[in-house]
Amino acid sequence: MQLKPRGTGAKGGAAADARLARRRLIAASCALLGATAARAQEATNAASDSISGEWNVDSALAYYHEGAGRIKAIEPIVNFSKTFGDGRTFSGQVVFDSLSGSTPNGALPSIQPQTFASPSGASLSASPVTYTTSSGTLATESARIYTVNPGQQPMDPNYHDQRLAVSANWGLPLSRVLNASYGGKLSYERDFVSVSANAGIARDFFEKNTTLSFQINNEFDKLNPIGGAPVPASDYALFQKTGGKTKDGVGMMFGLTQVMNRRWLTEVNFSLDRFHGYLNDPYKILSIISPSGGTTGYLYEKRPSSRTRKSVYWENRAAWGRLSMDLSMRYMVDSWRVHSDTAALSVRWWNPDRDRFLEPNVRWYRQSAADFYTPWIDSTGSRYISYASADARLGAFHAFTYGLKYGAKITDSQDDTTSEFSVRVDYYRQTPDHQLVGPGSLQGLDLYPGLQAILVQIGYKF
């Protein structure tokens, strides 16, 4: 693997200046030759670095930690990209996730201890379970249950999972102003497999100052929930579960990228996607609550079998001297009546030698609740449930993210190469909105604990 030429640095004097000038000339030439800003031409962002056909490698290690003993995740990720001599581009990505910790099961706290079965469990009894195996023999296993103390948020303490995802995308210039792209993604977890394919076309106008793009995506997911897929809205204590389930989705996206002026680039994307199939979270349940606040039972959640989402996304990039800025906004609405607004801003501040930067960022997010979201089910109401979920991710809440990133370019005078090291720390806080007060004994309990998380990302690219 050949490394790219060294860029700017604090050392190097006139030679470094010459290299800087050459590098800027190459970058500007690349922009002239077709490195327009269209999203469909993702790999062109690296084209200035790989103009001579070298591989670019971008790697990161992310550590994610939620408060209150919830999920911890570690995620190594690496991206390879290359621009070939004929203008074709390739970008590949490999991600591995390892998650563990406690995850809310959807039930409410109670003033009484509550006992739940792990996903693989088949009984709420503490006694060993005897069952018939697929070969017809009887087997006995110890009970897989967990008990939640009074007042505590019910969480499955034994959650763990691993995910491996691989994706690849190719870009193909069809003419001086027309580019095609296509790619695919495969993601594997022990209870979930996802395969998707995408294709797109982008056309430049007005001396490559305007790019219109259109992309389509098709995804197929296979769910193999641990212990089986519960029958939606069935009684939790009956363990009515079936085999694997599927869902599939189709999406399309129109994009407009526009160079506004020498320092400002803007992009607007209109997206539409529709998913159909088993859209429930197989591990989420709801509490059935009596007027006195007591828990009389639980049901598995039941979500509609289709979901259509529409979104508008607007991103702006601007730069002045040693500062650059990325401001994005998104509005999304879906057929579950979830409306959300997102705004994110990051500002990068370079040092005079342009080999170090600091980048604070902030993100604000707000969503309304899905129309079938309910924190609990009233025991005195109808037992017929059309759709219901107590998954807090479908409730109304707002969230803030505050973060800071530091990056440093490292030059190696021995082999005339450069690389970049970065570290980012983000703090995420989610606060529930429009909270219903629980009846009776639930009034003194924290039914909506929210979420706090820290993300640390260490990156290295060369």
Place this chain on the structure above:
Amino acid sequence: MKIHITTFRVRNLMLIAAGALLLNGCASLGVKPWQRDVLAREDMQLNAEPLTHAINDHMYFSKEASSGGRGFAGGGCGCN
């Protein structure tokens, strides 16, 4: 029914007109090829940090009801 058809046609005409105006506006924006020095900067590329975006998208996808916008809103993860 006529009202619906008329409304539909008016809406389409407005969309077409808005698109034409937008494209016309785009023609008067932008820079000359030799003015792309700032636009060529690494931090001015829309996908300058693919890994940060991928990590963020995964985190927010698993904790919020919305996803996508920058790219497709697909899953590729059983966490939501």
